[in-house]
Amino acid sequence: MNLTISGHHVEVTPAIREYVQGKLERVRRHFDQVIDIAVILTVDKLREKDKRHKADINLHLSGKDIHVESLAHDLYAAIDTLIDKLDRQVIKHKDKIQNHQHDAIKHIPDPESVETD
Template identity: 25%
Template sequence: MDIVITGRHTQIKQKFRDVVESKMNRVTAIAPDAQRVQVVLTHEGNPRQADSAKRVELTVIAGKTVVRAEASSADEFAALDRALDKLTLRLRRTRDRRKDHRRGLEHAPLPMEVEVEQPQEPAEAPNPDNSAQQDAMASDLGPGESVEVQVGDTPIVIRRKLHIAEPMSIDEALYEMELIGHDFFLFVNKETGRPSVVYHRHGWSYGVFEIDTPENVAGGKK
């Protein structure tokens, strides 16, 4: 397994590299098919954030599966331990899910409440006069490509990026959201074909926000 360690606003000391490499056996023990782990150590220079000045981000790539975790502390080694604890928990869940599928068992539903919300009327968006800005926002993007556009004379910058995703169920989207450690996950619902977002509300409660056009809804699209 390749181990890539990088620093943001800080230099990586050899001791930290040695500790990272010695602890990565926890990853390979749970995910022997892991091909690469990326470790990013970030230093926050704001003295008011001394208690969380060091942040460690861990990303494991195993085939098409990407598992991510991060944690902060005043000390980079403590941050590493916390992030690694989160990562190994998510790796175990991934391993157990694969075992269930191989045994032909249905994945047990999460003890959760899912609320599907209807989209509200969109707020009026900024309307920049600059035609170049409009062209950039309307232009076609290739997979993985991105573009950033500043809105008029304001400090607002909008970044567009195209992601390619396979349609999936709500349960699969919640699972992917948990793996990457985010509070939301954008996906295409394979049951409805609609662009959708799952998000964490509180406790074991989750929400699903679906998007469609008035024409499709009026036409009876399900």
């Protein structure tokens, strides 16, 4: 699995890198078939007092790409919200995969072969 963490108008410090990696462990715990992860952290200065922190993630799974973004006034809050959204989408994707595998046509009983009394 490849993990890329980059920053636009913000320096990605080792503390931020470890924080993101620690949060991504939750996603890996639910679904371990992750191929590639790209995290982009951005800080936009709207005015002197207002700063908008944005966190984007592109998660490449086998058969699906998931993109999630989050906005907050604090970078760590944006990362937390991002991971919560990503976790929900990964669980939803995992449930879809598991449900489709169990509903195969060959496992559904044929109504003609079922005997009735």
